[in-house]
Amino acid sequence: MVEGGLEKSDLDFWFQNLMLASGIAMKGTGTVMTGWKDLPMELLLRIVLLTDDRTVIVASGVCTGWREALSAGLTRLSLSWCKDSMNNLLLSLAPKFTKLQVLSLRQNKPQLEDDAVESIATYCHDLRDLDLSKSLRLRDRSLYALAHGCPHLTTLNISGCSAFSDTALAYLASFCKNLKALNLCGCVKAASDKALQAIACSCYQLQSLNLGWCEGISDKGVISLAFRCPDLRNLDLCGCVLITDDSVVALAEGCPRLRSLDLYYCQNITDRAMYSLARRAPGGAAGLMNLNISQCTALTPPAVQAVCDSFPSLHTCPDRHSLIISGCLSLTAVHCACALHARRTTGALPHHAH
């Protein structure tokens, strides 16, 4: 976090002196503690960064020296604990903490306005990981600012930011080409096929994408991702009601590293999608580790059993439960290998999948 500076032995020496000074003062000898004033900034940072984010902010206001030290050394900050002053706090902190790489601004009650995000984009050019989830007041201005100011973003969470447009999201994707994890859950306007095509064109390193409840996306968008983002590992399509088998077939072909796929409530999905996944299963323990097909009511037991048999990490047993089929009453006959094994060894009936 802090480059160069003192060796560990020097820091230990300073720390011992500091403790000694404060110890003497506490004994009431009248000795004035001078240690904090002369504290090497590396040690100050080491101490302050062990505390919580509120203390870090308070410490940054103590004096110019402390402010400069924290400004140079602070790379992670969360303001998610802020109940109602997040916007003003961020406006005052962004110019100070210019080395931030990880910033969490998750909100329960919407507080952030575009001016605060613009401030981040103006000062924090090293930002890698930004959580803006539930920033319901933010408009496209924020995404345009981030596109220009924070091109090194690898992780962006804008879940629940329902006001962003797909034009602004596509614009951001064309600048932030290093994105590996993108959470667009509930971004009903932003997550369109057009935006997904732009993301697929620019962000070929994408590994994790959450499109939960983005009801406007169709096979067109998902297929473009499948063929241009070969490293995709986690994809959440829950509630994407327009998705059909064509999306899953494309993912099975284009994304060999897919580990987690959520198709909850994608009711157009049929056995064809399941067989395409099963056919593409790599050998060994690799492959799908989580699959949610709850409420995919058109599926039949042989197709789902084929997927379960092809991926040893998929389980219907209560302990692991990584193949989730709740709401599919016709699938109660599907079981993972453990359940069959238990039946063979004990003669007992397997648990019903749920």
Ligand SMILES: [Zn+2]
């Ligand atoms: Zn199992």
